[in-house]
Amino acid sequence: MLTLNYHDMRRIATPAEWEQEIQRRAPLAGLLKNGEPRHADNLGWLDPDECAGEKQLAQIETLAGTIRKEADVFVVVGIGGSNNAARAAISALQRPGEPEIVYMGNTLSPHALVKALERLEGKSVYIDCIAKNFETLEPGASFRVLRKWLKLRYGEDADRRIVVTGTKGSPLDELAQRHGWHFVAFPETVGGRYSGLTAVGLLPMAVAGLDIRAMVAGARETRKWLLAAEPEENLALRYACLRNLLYRKGYRVEMLSAFEPQFQGFFRWWRQLFAESEGKDSKGIFPVAAENSEDLHSIGQYVQDGEPIIFETFLDAQTPNALLSPEPDGVLDGFDYLNGKDFWAVNKIAFMATREAHSRKLPCITLGIEALNERTFGALFYFYPCVCYLSGTILGINPFDQPGVEAYKGYMFEALGK
Numbered sequence: 244m245l246t247l248n249y250h251d252m253r254r255i256a257t258p259a260e261w262e263q264e265i266q267r268r269a270p271l272a273g274l275l276k277n278g279e280p281r282h283a284d285n286l287g288w289l290d291p292d293e294c295a296g297e298k299q300l301a302q303i304e305t306l307a308g309t310i311r312k313e314a315d316v317f318v319v320v321g322i323g324g325s326n327n328a329a330r331a332a333i334s335a336l337q338r339p340g341e342p343e344i345v346y347m348g349n350t351l352s353p354h355a356l357v358k359a360l361e362r363l364e365g366k367s368v369y370i371d372c373i374a375k376n377f378e379t380l381e382p383g384a385s386f387r388v389l390r391k392w393l394k395l396r397y398g399e400d401a402d403r404r405i406v407v408t409g410t411k412g413s414p415l416d417e418l419a420q421r422h423g424w425h426f427v428a429f430p431e432t433v434g435g436r437y438s439g440l441t442a443v444g445l446l447p448m449a450v451a452g453l454d455i456r457a458m459v460a461g462a463r464e465t466r467k468w469l470l471a472a473e474p475e476e477n478l479a480l481r482y483a484c485l486r487n488l489l490y491r492k493g494y495r496v497e498m499l500s501a502f503e504p505q506f507q508g509f510f511r512w513w514r515q516l517f518a519e520s521e522g523k524d525s526k527g528i529f530p531v532a533a534e535n536s537e538d539l540h541s542i543g544q545y546v547q548d549g550e551p552i553i554f555e556t557f558l559d560a561q562t563p564n565a566l567l568s569p570e571p572d573g574v575l576d577g578f579d580y581l582n583g584k585d586f587w588a589v590n591k592i593a594f595m596a597t598r599e600a601h602s603r604k605l606p607c608i609t610l611g612i613e614a615l616n617e618r619t620f621g622a623l624f625y626f627y628p629c630v631c632y633l634s635g636t637i638l639g640i641n642p643f644d645q646p647g648v649e650a651y652k653g654y655m656f657e658a659l660g661k
Contacts, residue, residue, distance in 0.1 A: 245478060247478050317342050317345070319447045322379060328512050331511065332448050332624075335508060379652075429441070445458070494551070496553045497556060501535065513532070557594065559609050
């Protein structure tokens with residue numbers, strides 16, 4: 244389902260160095276089975292069946308089915324890990340005719356909030372406030388606005404349209420019991436950025452019409468072949484080792500690139516996963532993303548002629564997702580060299596030409612992906628957290644905490660009089 248290849252014309256990290264690093268770190272592959280006891284409170288995602296087994300999937304599908312019968316719009320209220328996975332999958336895979344998904348709780352901009360509310364007018368609306376501990380300002384403020392909006396339009400029926408996803412025993416749980424909102428458990432052993440394959444991500448995906456069983460099946464399959472592989476062949480360990488080898492050689496920025504706009508939302512999820520997990524103790528590979536071909540005309544210049552601090556990972560989908568050809572129309576426009584070609588082939592040539600050019604300047608990794616569907620997105624949502632866990636361990640940091648994220652909150656709450 245996934246393949247990993249390395250392209251490095253300058254031999255910045257040689258294949259021999261990479262293999263030596265893998266041999267040295269081989270024992271870490273065992274972490275993907277049970278993890279380390281010191282991280283036990285954060286490893287609920289490691290086995291997809293723990294948080295997305297048959298019982299959980301059936302409950303999610305039942306609730307999503309009820310919402311889908313009535314909702315024109317489903318508002319996902321959350322920030323960061325509470326919405327990024329769902330947003331990535333829905334923006335890439337949602338089909339026409341499904342309930343519209345609107346995102347709130349991720350900004351304090353009054354203009355953005357008013358524009359979001361305008362999208363709800365005249366439509367049947369349900370909401371899901373996702374907050375593990377219900378202490379973060381952005382989703383809390385949006386939830387307050389939405390509750391008032393719902394009360395004004397639906398009266399006593401408003402509470403039936405509210406779903407909350409939080410930790411059992413949290414203030415959000417208590418509010419749900421008091422007001423009769425539907426409560427969904429946010430797994431206590433899963434942090435927000437690792438929660439894509441739990442009810443946190445799967446419920447919005449199911450409401451949007453995505454096949455969440457295929458999503459989880461892709462994750463299960465990925466776990467199975469990662470555990471079955473010898474350490475030297477374990478793709479997650481190989482990738483983690485290469486990232487850290489390049490980091491030690493001065494390549495402090497990883498740029499995730501793709502020639503498919505369906506990955507736009509995935510970029511956001513990936514950036515948060517690695518920035519929040521690895522950026523600690525004055526260490527960490529800084530994650531950025533490039534949306535090609537467009538960014539070739541901006542970031543591409545820096546790659547070719549700028550400071551050599553970047554290594555690049557390409558996401559390469561290998562199965563066509565649509566068919567279209569730039570056929571001639573009788574106008575002599577100078578583009579007849581496109582005759583007989585389709586856009587899939589042209590786009591693939593652009594990718595290969597870019598990789599050839601960039602690999603002559605910086606290290607390039609290619610993560611091959613079988614197709615753009617729920618199964619492979621489930622594989623990616625499982626594979627990358629495994630890479631992040633191993634990579635952070637090699638780096639010598641805790642991949643599961645986020646002390647720096649809390650820094651701004653203290654100043655903000657003080658200024659607001661909390």
